[in-house]
Each structure stands twice: as structure tokens, then as C-alpha cells.
Amino acid sequence: MSSVGKPRRIKLGMVGGGRDAFIGGVHRIASRIDDHFELVAGAFSSTVEKSKLSGLDLGVAEDRSYGSFKEMAIREARLKDGIEAVSIVTPNHLHFSVAKEFLKRGIHVICDKPLTSRATDAKKFLQLVNSSDALFVLTHNYTAYPMIRQARQMISNGDLGDLRVVQVEYAQDWLSTNLEATDQKQASWRVDPERSGAGGCIGDIGTHAFNLAGFVTGLQLDSLSADLHTFVEDRALDDNVHIMLRYEGGARGMLWSSQVAPGNENGLRLRVYGSKGGIEWNQEEPNKLLYSPLGEATRLLTRSGPGANDAANAVSRIPAGHPEGYLEGFATLYRETAEAIYAAREGKSIETLCPGIKDGHDGIAFITAAVASSKKNGNWVKFSA
Numbered sequence: 001m002s003s004v005g006k007p008r009r010i011k012l013g014m015v016g017g018g019r020d021a022f023i024g025g026v027h028r029i030a031s032r033i034d035d036h037f038e039l040v041a042g043a044f045s046s047t048v049e050k051s052k053l054s055g056l057d058l059g060v061a062e063d064r065s066y067g068s069f070k071e072m073a074i075r076e077a078r079l080k081d082g083i084e085a086v087s088i089v090t091p092n093h094l095h096f097s098v099a100k101e102f103l104k105r106g107i108h109v110i111c112d113k114p115l116t117s118r119a120t121d122a123k124k125f126l127q128l129v130n131s132s133d134a135l136f137v138l139t140h141n142y143t144a145y146p147m148i149r150q151a152r153q154m155i156s157n158g159d160l161g162d163l164r165v166v167q168v169e170y171a172q173d174w175l176s177t178n179l180e181a182t183d184q185k186q187a188s189w190r191v192d193p194e195r196s197g198a199g200g201c202i203g204d205i206g207t208h209a210f211n212l213a214g215f216v217t218g219l220q221l222d223s224l225s226a227d228l229h230t231f232v233e234d235r236a237l238d239d240n241v242h243i244m245l246r247y248e249g250g251a252r253g254m255l256w257s258s259q260v261a262p263g264n265e266n267g268l269r270l271r272v273y274g275s276k277g278g279i280e281w282n283q284e285e286p287n288k289l290l291y292s293p294l295g296e297a298t299r300l301l302t303r304s305g306p307g308a309n310d311a312a313n314a315v316s317r318i319p320a321g322h323p324e325g326y327l328e329g330f331a332t333l334y335r336e337t338a339e340a341i342y343a344a345r346e347g348k349s350i351e352t353l354c355p356g357i358k359d360g361h362d363g364i365a366f367i368t369a370a371v372a373s374s375k376k377n378g379n380w381v382k383f384s385a
Helices: 023-033 048-058 069-078 092-103 119-130 146-156 185-190 201-217 326-345 357-375
Strands: 010-016 037-043 085-089 108-111 136-138 163-171 221-229 240-247 252-258 267-274 277-282 288-293 299-302
Touching: 010 023, 010 069, 010 092, 023 037, 023 085, 023 326, 037 048, 037 069, 069 092, 085 092, 092 108, 092 119, 108 326, 119 357, 136 357, 146 201, 146 267, 146 277, 146 288, 146 299, 163 201, 163 240, 201 221, 201 240, 201 252, 201 267, 201 357, 221 357, 240 357
Parallel strands: 010 037, 010 085, 085 108, 108 136, 163 252
Antiparallel strands: 163 267, 221 240, 240 252, 267 277, 277 288, 288 299
16 A cells, blocks of 8 residues: 555635535535545625625635635635635636636636637636646536547547548527526526627537537537527527538538427537447436447447446446446546646646636637627638637
8 A cells, every 4th residue: 555645635715606506516516526625715606795605504714705706816825725726616707807816826727618708808818827827627527528538539549530520419498488587597697698708508508519529529620600599589699509510621510509499408419420430429328328330230338338448447436337427527627637736736737638728718719700600691700719
């Protein structure tokens, strides 16, 4: 047995994620699954009173539950036992201003997607992260599912040959009615251009689909033709998206994202076809991957099963046959971030598969190009990352 103990836990802060918030709870659970982080501070809500109440719920000391993220960044940076990292789980429009306060003080940032709400902020964000010594991670959690890591490795190994066709979709039905009119918190900010940005459905889940396709295939987008549409009356942003994709090197793709598709809960699906075979994956059955070598019977590969490769096994935690997916995907990103932070403590850097600033910048460029194309009746628009 090694005499070297586990590194001390990383002291974590959080901005957003207070009472009645959804994604903050997800991040807190994920940060604890592998026991690398300890939540010690937060600016959980927009007022001191609400933040302190949320901090009380979470066992955070009263003097470390802040009324503003700027106050939190300044004080935590000065404390001897201040936070090393912060999770940003606010609506999109706050991501840049929050990250700026922490990155410039050398505090690592773990930020929910998409990167921000404005293209101008995305450019500033890119410059900010590149000039900081702190780490920046964007939580596109689906990239950390075991069978997604397997698919990425198979494509990298050439199992599919030259890639030809990419089909990705993300369908939901929860915004099929004017839910935002009831002041439902999760709906209200997602359909508000001031908080969500220029894209509604495309920003919320379309960016997940775009990011996943690029992560698995390694393809770089060249241009796109988009049709963004709003079906629900009085809604300010799109709720259904169809996009044709042209990739560098000649591959072609299609992306559909919708939040008005009855019968769909969280239907993220990816299919990739090459000259030697194809693969198919469905997020609602995340532990399965269909692999179809050209001219042979389709094979069902399962997480931790006999067909699982090293990439899948590296991010699997529990025995075969048990569900593993959404929360564990976030947890893997937190674990890989922790490994990078431990290395940074020693003045070293390591490579991880965690999405970062380039992925976030590309996501905003994708939204920007799609909105521009749709406004021009689907004209082809060059993708400019």
C-alpha cells in the first residue's frame, strides 16, 4: 500500500445554485461523488438574505455566504484557507462577469454551459482565460459518459474509417406550452434574451448536441444552414431548430434540437457513419453503444461489458448492468478537474478531456452563425470560431 495519502480536498465556492435552483444541486452532488471537493463558500443568490439562507441549508459558515460574487472573490482570495475553485451555476448572462472576478485572482473556474449570452463576451472570455494561470472548465457533462468516451476512442482508432455522416439530435417537450407565463423559474430565464442570449433552444440544448458531435468525431465545422423557429405564441426565443452542417474534410451532418416535441424527455442521440462502419448512442440508454461494422451484424457494446475499451473503463465506477450517466458524467468532469488542480498545486499541467474555453467559444460561434443563417432564410453561413 502506498504511504502517500490522498491530496487534501479542494475548497470549493459556488456562485448561484441557491434555494429552488436545479443545476446548483447537480454540481454539488457531482463535486462530492469522488470526494475531491469541499463546499465552503458561496454567493448563492442575488441578495445577502437569500444567500445566507441557502448557505445555512448547505452547511456553509454564515461569514462565507456572500451577498455578491465580487465580495466573495475579493475576500476568498485574501483568506489563508480561501477557495481554490469556484463553480458558476448562474443564468448565462452572468457567466463572464463572475468568471472574470475569480480568474484574475488565480481561482480556478468550473462553469456551466453555454459559455455566455453574448458573442462579444465570448471573445473577451477567451482572452481572459488565455491570460490567466487558473484553470477553466465548461461542464458539457455528456462528454464524460463512458460510452461516449468509448465512441470517441473508436473513431480516433479508425474503426469507422473516413467519416461521412453525422446525425445528432436533442429533443424535449417541457416547453411545449407557455410555461414561462407561470413564472416557472427554469423556463423564465431560458426564454429571456437578456439572460439567455440570442438563442433559446439552440443555446440551452442545441449547444450540447453540437459539442457532443464535435467531441466524439473530432470534426471541425466549416459552415451551416439553419432554420430556427418559435412555435409557442409570445415566446421571445426559438424553441425548435433544424441545422444542416458541412464539416472540414467533406463530412456532412444534421442537427435537430427541440423543446416542443411531445413524448421526448431528454432525447439526446448521436449517430456517426464512416466508410468502414457506424455507431449509434442514446442518452436515455447511456450504457449502450451500437456498433455496425460494414457488412457485418450490428454489435451491442455495453459499459463495463466485454466490448468496453480502456476509454470507457477509465470513467466507469460501478459494476456492469447498473445505470450510470447524468450525475456521474458531471462527477467525472469534477474528478478530472481535481486532477488538474492537484497538478497545478505542484506547478505542473496535465491534459484532460474536460471541455474548456475553446469549446465554449465555439459554442457561442455556433449559436451566432445559426441565428445569422436563420435570419437570412437558411443561407449558408461560414463558421468562424
